[in-house]
Amino acid sequence: MVRASQLLHSQREPAATRPAATVLLLRDSAQGVQVLMTRRSPSASFAPGAYVFPGGGIDAADARAHAVAARRPTQSDDRLTQAIAAIRESFEELGVLLARHRDGRPADAADVAALDRRAPFAAQCERHGLVLAADEVFVLAHWVTDRDLPRRFDVPFLVARMPAGQAPVADEAEQFEPLWVRAADALGRHHAGQFFMIFPTIRTLERLEKFATVDQVLAACASEQPLWTSCPRAGLLNGAEARYMEHESPFGELAMVCPDGQLLHRLEWRVDQPVALLKNLVRLTAPNAGVMTGPGTNTYILGDPDTGYIVVDPGPNDPEHIERVWRASGGDVRLIVCTHSHADHSPGARPLQALCRTRPAILGLPSAPTARPASEFTPDRVAGNGEVLSVSGAGRSHSLKVLHTPGHAANHLCLVLLEDGLLLSGDHILNGSTTVVDPPDGDMTDYLESLDLLTAACTTYAIEFILPAHGYVLGFARQAIATLKSHRLQREGRVIAAMRERPGGTLEDWVELAYADVPPRMWPVAKRSLLAHVQRIEALQLAG
Helix, strand or coil, X not given: CCCHHHCCCCCCCCCCEEEEEEEEEEEEECCEEEEEEXXXXXXXXXXXXXXXXXXXXXXXXXXXXHHHECCCCCXXXXXXXXHHHHHHHHHHHHCCCCEEECCCCECCHHHHHHCCCCCCHHHHHHHCCEEXXXXXXXXXXXXXXXXXXXXXXXXXXXXXXXXXXXCCCCCCCCEEEXXXXXXXXXXXXXXXXXXXXXXXXXXXXXXXXXXXCHHHHXXXXXXXXXXXXXXXXXXXXXXXXXXXXXXXXXXXXXXXXXXXXXXCXXXXXXXXXXXXXXXXXXXXXXXXXXXXXXXXXXXEEEEECCCEEEEECCCCCCHHHHHHHHHHCXXXXXXXXXXXXXXXXXXXXXXXXXXXXXXXXXXXXXXXXXXXXXXXXXXXXECXXXXXXXXXXXXXXXXXXXXXXXXXXXXXXXXXXXXXXXXXXXXXXXXXXXXXXXXXXXXXXXXXXXXXXXHHHHHHCCCCEEEECCCCCECCHHHHHHHHHXXXXXXXXXXXXXXXXXXXXXXXXXXXXXXXXXXXXHHHHHHHHHHHHHHHHHHHCCCC
């Protein structure tokens, strides 16, 4: 876990969440699934003027109304309470009644007219012999409001089919202008600036537009588990707030830099100045953005003025970048470490060393005979597997443990920042793409075994975040590694299938099958990892 003393921003307690429930009322149309939305009051305390789904806070009466609600055998008490709250809010806000008579007849417009939308809901239904159709309300998603907002809710997004024979009528107090809209149309109008929606609504509609019928939506929700759960995080991008879910690239970086939801971290990729991630950790991205390098190669500067600095991956031999690294460290570089010898990682080491008055040692693993000529590298000293490299001063230490991780390159290593539980992964783990494993210097079996080693390290050193050589900081470290390994093994399965479909084929024959989900312009690069898979499959006789 990152030391509190190294956080950039003062810790604070985010606002407490309030339980709530929201329901997407759905119907089929000739154009596809439509969802009922309304516009919130311009004076509302939360999301004023936004187009939303009906819903609101869960109150004590909802939990006491179980006796007047039908439930599925698999529906928990909490889910039942949430469904009752959603049914109540749909009635109070829109006059939509998800209920049926005790003989099974669905509630109709006459039943709606017989109830008072301002009087206690469940008691009225009981007097009129109505049973709340909570068994027809399913959980779609679970959202928790972002940590930076002053009003926060813990809210399931539920789904139900719109009752036949009823028409929504807004209460004209909290909700206005009910309308039926396809998810794609709502999103299109929002992007055109004509239909204001908040982040969870947008992301929910993006998922909803993939379904062709209401039956498909309800079938997908039959497990009683949300299809996704998210508490988004916010940063600043090009001068505006930008929000991200857990699977999106910037999420981990925001979680590490602003753990309590402070809306302070800028996400633009800058090559002209360093980006502070912690008090003891700065990232400086080289100006070598491209297909293979993403936004550029990340140089990490670890330490503080009292301890001096360790520079990890000084990058390509770019004089302006090297000078920026030197200035960001105040010229007090104690060690230079290269995760591997590829041309965008290690060539800057010697020029940086020459700039520093202390002439810091360059550490790493020498390039193997299998390395390409552009990747030749000889360190001043070999970084031993398990060795701890540290700088210290004024009672503080910053220590990197060396882990040999061949696979992407034969001389690849990763580094664990022991005091803060961080993994500097070089090219072994990237954010936004998978690394190329390019034989003969790259080896797929070594790569997968190194992933297992890093998984074990996450447990041993309580690693929560991964700092890759390309892309933002990754969160959920163990999960990220597991996802990456699963992806590699799934790709291996596709390669095996391609080899069986076209026995005796070539890489060109197999790449179009095994990498059919990758744009053809990327196949020349994909063939490098394809070869690594083929070599592993043949060595282990996996293709039969």
